Amino acid sequence: MTSLVTGLKECNVDLGQADFFITHMHADHSGLVSTLVGEGAKIYFGQADAEIIRSSTPEHWERMIDFASKCGFPREELERAVGNHPGRRYSPNNSLDFCILKDGDTIEIGDYLFECIETPGHTPGHICLYEPHKRVFISGDHVLVDITPNITLSSEGQNPLKQYLMSLDKVYNLDVELVLPGHRSVFKDQRKRIRELKQHHQSRLEEVIAILGEGNQNAFQVASLMTWDIGYKSWDSFPPAQKLFAFGEALAHLKYLEDEGEVSRQIERRGLIFFTGISNA
Numbered sequence: 242m243t244s245l246v247t248g249l250k251e252c253n254v255d256l257g258q259a260d261f262f263i264t265h266m267h268a269d270h271s272g273l274v275s276t277l278v279g280e281g282a283k284i285y286f287g288q289a290d291a292e293i294i295r296s297s298t299p300e301h302w303e304r305m306i307d308f309a310s311k312c313g314f315p316r317e318e319l320e321r322a323v324g325n326h327p328g329r330r331y332s333p334n335n336s337l338d339f340c341i342l343k344d345g346d347t348i349e350i351g352d353y354l355f356e357c358i359e360t361p362g363h364t365p366g367h368i369c370l371y372e373p374h375k376r377v378f379i380s381g382d383h384v385l386v387d388i389t390p391n392i393t394l395s396s397e398g399q400n401p402l403k404q405y406l407m408s409l410d411k412v413y414n415l416d417v418e419l420v421l422p423g424h425r426s427v428f429k430d431q432r433k434r435i436r437e438l439k440q441h442h443q444s445r446l447e448e449v450i451a452i453l454g455e456g457n458q459n460a461f462q463v464a465s466l467m468t469w470d471i472g473y474k475s476w477d478s479f480p481p482a483q484k485l486f487a488f489g490e491a492l493a494h495l496k497y498l499e500d501e502g503e504v505s506r507q508i509e510r511r512g513l514i515f516f517t518g519i520s521n522a
């Protein structure tokens with residue numbers, strides 16, 4: 242909180258007069274808004290993420306625990322991971338009044354006229370802002386330069402990786418001079434970075450197919466066999482929260498492959514199992 246307020250002061254931001262724009266619901270992008278917002282200030286937010294924040298109830302987390310445990314996540318570790326989950330501990334107050342932004346809406350600030358671009362994938366309601374005359378793109382966690390945005394499936398019925406890849410295509414042709422992302426450094430060549438991100442997910446999909454080629458697995462096992470570049474020696478030494486992120490990412494890739502007809506699932510006594518090919522069930 243102190244660092245953020247100090248940083249805003251250095252930029253001459255008068256918090257008493259500020260409106261807020263939130264790219265997406267993750268706590269590291271939205272958590273302090275309830276504390277910072279002044280009377281009458283607007284908080285711009287995407288529809289789908291606003292709904293998730295409003296429905297962030299204990300039942301929501303229970304449903305998530307049930308689904309993950311059905312997919313092989315050990316119950317005890319799961320409860321520890323969810324207990325420490327930043328979305329649970331640091332999300333903004335769910336009774337806030339949001340100004341919902343939709344694709345094509347504009348926000349005018351001084352010389353800048355930002356266009357709102359819905360970019361679902363990293364979260365269902367992720368939004369970027371584009372200023373076509375200044376050629377500035379505020380990418381949130383949609384396009385990052387040194388790290389790949391986490392694409393995670395947290396409940397059934399979604400295909401977040403498919404949405405994410407479509408959202409990358411959606412912004413690929415924008416004429417962008419400067420990208421202002423939500424993490425790490427600003428950068429210039431958005432198209433090159435988008436090509437790299439697409440290649441990254443293609444390689445991950447191939448890795449998941451290769452893992453399932455060794456035998457039927459649940460999503461937790463698939464996650465444990467994927468390669469992760471996050472500085473731990475082995476899967477067993479990952480903290481539960483990191484296992485949960487990895488598990489969500491594995492599930493997102495499995496769901497994508499399932500919708501493409503390359504992977505199938507079946508319910509067995511040990512839970513939900515994935516395998517390559519078409520189900521004969």
Ligand SMILES: [Zn+2]
Nearest residue numbers: 265267363382
């Ligand atoms: Zn995020």
